[in-house]
Every structure is written in structure tokens, then in C-alpha cells.
Amino acid sequence: MTEKQLIEKYVRELKNSKNKQETFREILSKINDLIYEKSGEHISSEDKIKILEALRRSFTLLQESTEARKSFSEHREIICSATDNSEILKMLDRAESSLKGKR
Numbered sequence: 001m002t003e004k005q006l007i008e009k010y011v012r013e014l015k016n017s018k019n020k021q022e023t024f025r026e027i028l029s030k031i032n033d034l035i036y037e038k039s040g041e042h043i044s045s046e047d048k049i050k051i052l053e054a055l056r057r058s059f060t061l062l063q064e065s066t067e068a069r070k071s072f073s074e075h076r077e078i079i080c081s082a083t084d085n086s087e088i089l090k091m092l093d094r095a096e097s098s099l100k101g102k103r
Contacts, residue, residue: 007054014059014088024091045099052096059085059092 001009010027017023031051034043 003051003054007051007058010051010055011058014055020088021091024088024095028095049096049099052092052099056089056092056096059088 010030013027014020014023031048032042034048034051035041036043
């Protein structure tokens, strides 16, 4: 599976999850268990951070898209059903900081 496919899979899992925190923990565990195909070694912290950054970009774009729809929407139903990704972005911040050794 390519990095892009992996990111898309994780985004779908988080978007469709009823318990985003639990799903996020599962995804972090999956990321920690990833290995390089050729060497069989666990992926580096740098590559884990790259994956988390790609997830952040995806959810930031989704958040911006949602906010744009809120701004231009005339229908309250659409506004109310818009997905708020702020909690996912906070979890990504914490995970990335942890990998970078920050608290």
C-alpha cells in the first residue's frame, strides 16, 4: 500500500468513526507497527511524523471546506451536519509533539 493510499484509508476510518478518539488510538498503533517493505524494519520517527502531517493536512482541508460551506450555506441543516475536525486536529498535534519529543 502506498503512503497516499494509507493516508486515505486512515482519513476514511476517522471520518466514519463514531468514537474518533478510540479510532485515532488504533490508527496510531497501526502507524507504530508499520514496517518498511524492503528492510522489514519499523518505520522511522521521521516517517511517522510525515504520515501524521499528511493526516493533519487532509483534516485541515476538510475543516476549511466545512467552514466555507458554513459561510455560504443558507440551510441550517447543512450547517448542523458539517463535520468538526478540531478534535482530530488536536489529537494529531499531541501525537506529533510526542514523536518529536515535545510536551
